[in-house]
Amino acid sequence: MASIIKNRAIVNDDWTLVRPAEDGSLPAVNELPAGKIIVPLAFWQAERDALSASRGAAELGVWLAPDSEPADIAGDFDKLAVIAVDFPVFRDGRGYSIGRLLRERYGYKGELRAIGDVLRDQVRLMLRCGFDAFAVRADKDISDAIKAFDDFTVQYQGAFDEPAPLFRRRAASASSSAASQKVSA
Template structure:
């Protein structure tokens, strides 16, 4: 089982009813009133489910391999375009090298690949102190942040 963390350290998983995008699209009405987790693959863009995002307590986005960055785009769209405020989880081939950037795109929790060291992943959240670019937490680029 993968090590589940957030920016503060290891976290316990919360049991939710898990549905795939296909199940959601076919049986939406049958899930009414349930606390749901939507699991999506990297090829399922946020535009396919973004309008329904508020129905899910958690959305887990799969990273099938390190080089597949589509999940970053999905996370950013969910936070910025669809205003999703629930838990956003990165799952799959999640490495220490990625967690800082995943956080900037809006992920809350990270299911680290089993060979990753939890303490190193926690330290990776503070890799950079002042990134130049904006992110989902602060839309101002660095030069705007320095003026305030």
């Protein structure tokens, strides 16, 4: 069984990612593997009712390609346990925006997983965009990738994980310290 990083821990991955065959075809709903599956957005849109009838929400996930529109899945959050975002190559950063949109604009609260060409250099930034699970590329060391979360102790910019930029956090800290000094004086 493959492993992923989830909530900053290495865990067994019990999900099967369904990708199109080389000719672009996908299996029929009744030919899908047993257990928990993550299907492409287009497959979900075409077979939503059949998939929902054959499996519960706890066993269904959808993955978005870099050119997918997150709004297309926003009404289905209650039917899905996982939303994955595909990073097909290292240099394609559109998935970061998809992650932030899902979390901040559409309010997605479930597991948000990065899949594809996921490397150590990216996981910390993906976390800042709202991802909480990472399927590190198979030829990379997942134990090394998890160390990326501790590479930096202070974040300057605001992001999903820390909305206030550093200067605002420092100003708030300074004003609360000044207020507590006035109270004790």
